[in-house]
Amino acid sequence: MRRLRYSVAMSLDGFIAGPKGEANWITQDPNFDWRSLFAQFDTIVVGRKTFEHMAAAGRTTMPGIKTIVFSRTLRPEEYPDVRIVAENELQVLAALKASAGKDIWLFGGGALFRSLAEAELVDTVEVSLVPILLGAGVPLAPNPTQWINLALTSHRVYPSGIVSLQYAVRR
Secondary structure (H helix, E strand, O other): OOOOEEEEEEOOOOEOOOOOOOOOOOOOOOOOOOOHHOOOOEEEEEEEHHHHHHOOOOOOOOEEEEEEEEEEOOOOHHHOEEEEEEEOOHHHHHHHHHHOEHHHHHEHHHOOOHHHHHOOOOEEEEEEEEOOOOOEEEEOOOOOOOOOEEEEEEEEEOOOOOOOEEEEOOO
């Protein structure tokens, strides 16, 4: 079974984006192996807000990775290179996880993460902790209605001060 992995950068005070969705505070560490990370996935799942930021940056797809967007308002004909899912999101994701393929990247979207974690569909939480305090923004998991218990599976500290933490979701 494929894993749904929430892999995201987060500020030290718990935000995955700035107050207006900005991500320009996310620094890159030259020792981080992006090629290896991208090779682990063949699908990304995003919510509408994250996708709109991607579209504004001119990047609605990633090479070799299928994009699935959960949205009730986006029109599929406007984005022919992506799959827009407007209903039965949990069933669609459960079927995707049961299908053959590489892992699935839950890309951005604190609210989407929260809802999928509460539905017990998220398998790992992978946070790159960036040494910055934003003070406000999009939280990692806004207003969860239940605890999401995690078990640390690995960690790495980079020379830039970024700390990579990987957790398995406990069920």
